[in-house]
Structures are given as C-alpha cells and as structure tokens.
Amino acid sequence: MNIIEAMNERRSVRTFNGESISDSQKSALLTAIEDSFSPFGGNVSIRLKNFDLKAGYTPGTYGTIKGASDFFLVAFGNDDASALPAGFRFEQVVLQAWQLGLGSCWIAATFKGSDFEHGELWRDGESLRIVCPVGIAAKPGIRERLTRFTFGSKNRKPFEKLFFYSDFTREVSPGNRFAEALEMMRLAPSSVNSQPWRALVVGDTVHFYYTPKSNLSLIDCGIGLCHFYEDERFHGHAGRFSKTDNPPAPPHGWKYLISYTS
Ligand SMILES: Cc1cc2nc3c(=O)[nH]c(=O)nc-3n(C[C@H](O)[C@H](O)[C@H](O)COP(=O)(O)O)c2cc1C
Incomplete structure (x- = not known):
C-alpha cells in the first residue's frame, strides 16, 4: 500500500x-x-x-x-x-x-x-x-x-469550503497542481473532527490558514500539513514551508499559519 x-x-x-x-x-x-x-x-x-x-x-x-x-x-x-x-x-x-x-x-x-x-x-x-x-x-x-457517530468521523467538510484559488471567492479546480495534496489534507484526522485547516492557492504558492477551535487546533494543522506534504513528496515535489510577512488577508476568524512554495 x-x-x-x-x-x-x-x-x-x-x-x-x-x-x-x-x-x-x-x-x-x-x-x-x-x-x-x-x-x-x-x-x-x-x-x-x-x-x-x-x-x-x-x-x-x-x-x-x-x-x-x-x-x-x-x-x-x-x-x-x-x-x-x-x-x-x-x-x-x-x-x-x-x-x-x-x-x-x-x-x-x-x-x-x-x-x-x-x-x-x-x-x-x-x-x-x-x-x-x-x-x-x-x-x-x-x-x-x-463515538464515531458523535464526532461525525466519516464526514469531511466539502473541498470548496476549505480551499480557495487566487482570492477567497474562487474554487481550486480539480486539475490544479495542488488539488490532490489539498484533498489529502482534507481527509486528515483532527480532534473532534474539527478540520480547522484552510488554504489559498496563488500560483506556485499555497498559503495555509486555520480557524482556531481549541488548544488542539495547531496539532490538527500539523497533521493536515503532513498529509499535504506526503502527497507532494510522493509526486517528487520538493517544496518548502516558510512564513510570509504579508500573506493575503483572510476572511474574519481565520489565522495565518504558514506558506508552501514549490
Ligand atoms: C489531535 C487529536 C486528538 C484526538 N483525541 C481524541 C480523544 O481524546 N478521544 C477519541 O476518542 N478520539 C480522539 N481523536 C480522534 C478523532 O475523533 C478522529 O480523528 C476524528 O473524529 C476523525 O475520524 P477518523 O480519524 O476516523 O477519520 C483525536 C484526533 C486528533 C487528531
């Protein structure tokens, strides 16, 4: 496997x-x-x-x-x-x-x-x-x-509610270079299935954000980023994570996390 x-x-x-x-x-x-x-x-x-x-x-x-x-x-x-x-x-x-x-x-x-x-x-x-x-x-x-029923564990938020392209109104197309890696992030486990991760694709960069839900949200984000990165690694892409000084301003309630460029 x-x-x-x-x-x-x-x-x-x-x-x-x-x-x-x-x-x-x-x-x-x-x-x-x-x-x-x-x-x-x-x-x-x-x-x-x-x-x-x-x-x-x-x-x-x-x-x-x-x-x-x-x-x-x-x-x-x-x-x-x-x-x-x-x-x-x-x-x-x-x-x-x-x-x-x-x-x-x-x-x-x-x-x-x-x-x-x-x-x-x-x-x-x-x-x-x-x-x-x-x-x-x-x-x-x-x-x-x-327990699984209570957490809604088999469900995930829809892709188009989590990940955006260019600005925060447009969808990431299925053919986008990062679509599969973002889908892997979407499937990741999170505490009480909270799925706090969000992302904006701009050219060859993905800016990651999150909606803080609890003191476990950053652990959840680490898990989501692991899935994203494992997909990148599998396809032989060697991008890198870094903090950007001026990330695109996100919608209310989202916090900037980190950016990934490949
Ligand atoms: C950081 C973290 C903490 C978790 N803590 C608990 C926990 O204390 N008890 C529990 O039964 N499940 C816990 N879970 C499992 C989640 O409920 C589960 O991952 C989520 O409902 C999604 O289901 P899935 O992993 O089957 O896809 C935790 C998951 C994560 C990522």
Whole structure:
C-alpha cells in the first residue's frame, strides 16, 4: 500500500484484537519514529510502550479504547511552536502503521496520564500530551460506533469550503497542481473532527490558514500539513514551508499559519 492509499483509507481504530504487535512490526514502527521529521523544527518525543493486558493491566482511556496492548506516547511542550511539529511528525508514524496493517487513534483527551507514564522521563518543558493505541483492528463495538457517530468521523467538510484559488471567492479546480495534496489534507484526522485547516492557492504558492477551535487546533494543522506534504513528496515535489510577512488577508476568524512554495 502506498502513502496515498494509506491517507485515503485510514480511519481511527479504537477496538483491537487484544494481542501485542509482533517484533517485526515493533521494529518497523521504531524506524518510523526515528525517520519522522518536521520542517518546522521543534522538539517532540515519541515512544512505543507495551502494557501487559494478560497480566491484567489496562491503562485508563475512560472506556474509549478496547483490547490494545501497545501505545505510542507523544510528549512535547505546551506551546504553539511545539504543537505543529508534533502533529506533523506523529502523523507520519500513524500513516506508516496503517501501511503495516496496524490501526491507531490519536488520543488527546480521553486518557489517564498517570496510567501511561510509570517511570517515563521527558525532556525539560515536555509533558505527555498524546497517547495512541496501535495494533490489529477488531470489529468495532457499540461504544466505538457511538463515538464515531458523535464526532461525525466519516464526514469531511466539502473541498470548496476549505480551499480557495487566487482570492477567497474562487474554487481550486480539480486539475490544479495542488488539488490532490489539498484533498489529502482534507481527509486528515483532527480532534473532534474539527478540520480547522484552510488554504489559498496563488500560483506556485499555497498559503495555509486555520480557524482556531481549541488548544488542539495547531496539532490538527500539523497533521493536515503532513498529509499535504506526503502527497507532494510522493509526486517528487520538493517544496518548502516558510512564513510570509504579508500573506493575503483572510476572511474574519481565520489565522495565518504558514506558506508552501514549490
Ligand atoms: C489531535 C487529536 C486528538 C484526538 N483525541 C481524541 C480523544 O481524546 N478521544 C477519541 O476518542 N478520539 C480522539 N481523536 C480522534 C478523532 O475523533 C478522529 O480523528 C476524528 O473524529 C476523525 O475520524 P477518523 O480519524 O476516523 O477519520 C483525536 C484526533 C486528533 C487528531
């Protein structure tokens, strides 16, 4: 499965088969962590931890997650400069897991930190902000189906409501050079499926904006930008991200994030 297929197919998995991942899967995931990168700098610590379900220990997720023994722990600073890289880097690992046949689910709210942290030491300024089960998906139970229904998880906002061309009134045509990468961004996961990302294409530049919804919005944007960039990378485009001093003034309530030029 290539990365485009993974971005198209991925969904959050909250019900697992109760088995630990294999040694080879573990090793591939550790490589994915090692290889993950951020074009925005920033420190992020990502670890993979096994919990012995069979010995009766289940770390607390308030009933959200069932049957998972393996969890990623993601720690970073509680500031804007850390949130974007955290989203961008960890989503690379999530997509690699999906390509290995493993489901996962970003968890920022529904977990009990002390259950996961036993003995973990983080760099100065970092704390555990995200946990993420990883393993073989099992048939979703009523709780998972209800969660997905509550968040409207299978729905996404229409492309033409998120992404614009030249000014904020014109649509990005399907043949536009960035249309596929923006579609990958559209499909990305976000907290409570909030989809805060917005973009304006002007020539060979894409200006990214977001509509702040919560303190997780910049993490969400990092995830969306990861999908955009993975598509670019897949097609051999080597663009770069930078902040522009005078980005086009966005509609009310949007905040400028970053621009991408290739
Ligand atoms: C940053 C972030 C935090 C999330 N936190 C939670 C959470 O605490 N509990 C939960 O059940 N799902 C959580 N999710 C999963 C989202 O609800 C899910 O990604 C969204 O509904 C879209 O569904 P999909 O991932 O199946 O496409 C989180 C997702 C992201 C990106």
